[in-house]
Amino acid sequence: MKQINLIIFGIGNVGSTLIKQILEQKDNITDLQKLDIRIPLIANSTHVFFSDALTGSWSLDFEKFSEPYKFQDIIDFLQSNDFQHTIAIDATASTNFVKHYAQLIEAGCHIVSANKVANTLDIEFYKKLRKKLKEHNRLFLYETNVGAGLPIVETVQNLHRSGEKIKKIRGVFSGSLSYIFNKFSESEAPFSDIVGQATEKGYTEPDARDDLSGKDVARKLLILARELGLTLNLQDVDVESLVPSNLNGKTTLNEFKARISELDEPFKQKKQSQTNDVLRYVGELDVKTKQLKVELVSTSKASPLGQLQGADNIFEVYSETYTERPLILQGAGAGKETTARGLFTDILKISKQIAHA
Ligand SMILES: NC(=O)C1=CN([C@@H]2O[C@H](COP(=O)(O)OP(=O)(O)OC[C@H]3O[C@@H](n4cnc5c(N)ncnc54)[C@H](OP(=O)(O)O)[C@@H]3O)[C@@H](O)[C@H]2O)C=CC1
Numbered sequence: 401m402k403q404i405n406l407i408i409f410g411i412g413n414v415g416s417t418l419i420k421q422i423l424e425q426k427d428n429i430t431d432l433q434k435l436d437i438r439i440p441l442i443a444n445s446t447h448v449f450f451s452d453a454l455t456g457s458w459s460l461d462f463e464k465f466s467e468p469y470k471f472q473d474i475i476d477f478l479q480s481n482d483f484q485h486t487i488a489i490d491a492t493a494s495t496n497f498v499k500h501y502a503q504l505i506e507a508g509c510h511i512v513s514a515n516k517v518a519n520t521l522d523i524e525f526y527k528k529l530r531k532k533l534k535e536h537n538r539l540f541l542y543e544t545n546v547g548a549g550l551p552i553v554e555t556v557q558n559l560h561r562s563g564e565k566i567k568k569i570r571g572v573f574s575g576s577l578s579y580i581f582n583k584f585s586e587s588e589a590p591f592s593d594i595v596g597q598a599t600e601k602g603y604t605e606p607d608a609r610d611d612l613s614g615k616d617v618a619r620k621l622l623i624l625a626r627e628l629g630l631t632l633n634l635q636d637v638d639v640e641s642l643v644p645s646n647l648n649g650k651t652t653l654n655e656f657k658a659r660i661s662e663l664d665e666p667f668k669q670k671k672q673s674q675t676n677d678v679l680r681y682v683g684e685l686d687v688k689t690k691q692l693k694v695e696l697v698s699t700s701k702a703s704p705l706g707q708l709q710g711a712d713n714i715f716e717v718y719s720e721t722y723t724e725r726p727l728i729l730q731g732a733g734a735g736k737e738t739t740a741r742g743l744f745t746d747i748l749k750i751s752k753q754i755a756h757a
Pocket residue numbers: 409410411412413414415443444445446491492493494496497514515516544545547548575602603604605606733734735736739
């Protein structure tokens with residue numbers, strides 16, 4: 401039975417849920433999928449916990465036995481153990497962490513990531529990462545970068561690889577903004593209260609301004625655009641930010657949280673100006689014009705976007721085959737359970753390839 405070692409970076413909403421799901425499925429994976437999946441290392445930004453056999457009390461064990469680390473300690477650990485198969489899981493939102501991907505690949509790791517940063521740094525980083533992966537015959541899966549557990553990345557990859565000419569992708573790419581606007585349109589609660597609800601539910605980024613400013617949607621658009629061969633960068637995305645400039649980048653996160661109620665009145669007026677329509681935060685990628693845009697639009701309540709509930713994303717893919725009626729993927733686009741399941745799926749995809757190698 402092939403032994404697959406997972407080293408997990410990030411034990412917040414998504415990472416901790418992934419650990420829970422793996423421990424729950426351990427017998428199924430061993431008995432049915434003939435895989436011996438182990439988690440010898442889990443880490444947050446400051447501490448690491450090494451374990452021969454993670455148990456259900458891993459969170460308490462982490463609190464009691466974890467130790468401060470430098471990233472070189474991780475490489476030393478990998479080199480001293482010389483695992484046959486290792487997958488590094490990035491369940492962080494860290495820009496610094498992705499700069500360690502090359503070292504992890506050189507140390508023999510495949511990579512599975514929920515973190516969108518690696519796929520949205522400058523195009524030179526994007527190309528160098530893929531060159532490094534090819535040189536070391538390692539895989540990098542990132543389905544949860546767009547649409548959480550929805551298989552939009554794989555769908556776009558498969559259509560593109562099979563020669564289908566994708567023309568446009570449009571929809572609601574943000575789970576938190578989907579939740580915020582469909583709740584805001586049907587309740588009298590202040591906008592800032594609903595943003596707080598989205599954060600409490602674990603939908604927003606660690607810094608909710610990444611969602612509200614459109615940066616998260618811009619990243620998702622860029623990831624899909626690059627899958628279609630468009631060598632664009634984040635600054636090429638035309639973004640309508642929902643955060644006033646004086647609150648985005650010019651304040652600390654705590655200052656933003658203390659002042660977020662300043663958004664209430666402007667959004668109340670926007671809502672009052674909607675007659676029969678509702679507000680939706682939309683992303684659109686036009687392949688022919690290479691235009692990527694993120695904007696707040698008014699749409700009929702009866703429209704597919706107007707009907708969205710919960711933290712649902714909807715992706716409308718228009719192509720040569722799907723012309724008048726697009727290919728549509730819709731479902732939860734945020735949430736720790738669905739995202740962790742998406743990471744787990746990517747892990748099993750790599751494990752299956754390893755097992756049959
Ligand atoms: N929440 C969701 O619905 C979805 C999230 N994602 C993505 O998943 C990622 C994680 O999101 P989420 O779990 O909600 O975020 P959380 O803030 O809950 O957790 C982030 C975790 O990453 C750790 N971390 C931060 N920097 C580093 C570092 N340099 N090295 C190791 N660990 C680090 C944090 O540790 P510490 O506490 O020490 O800072 C924390 O444990 C994000 O990239 C997000 O975009 C993708 C799809 C959906």
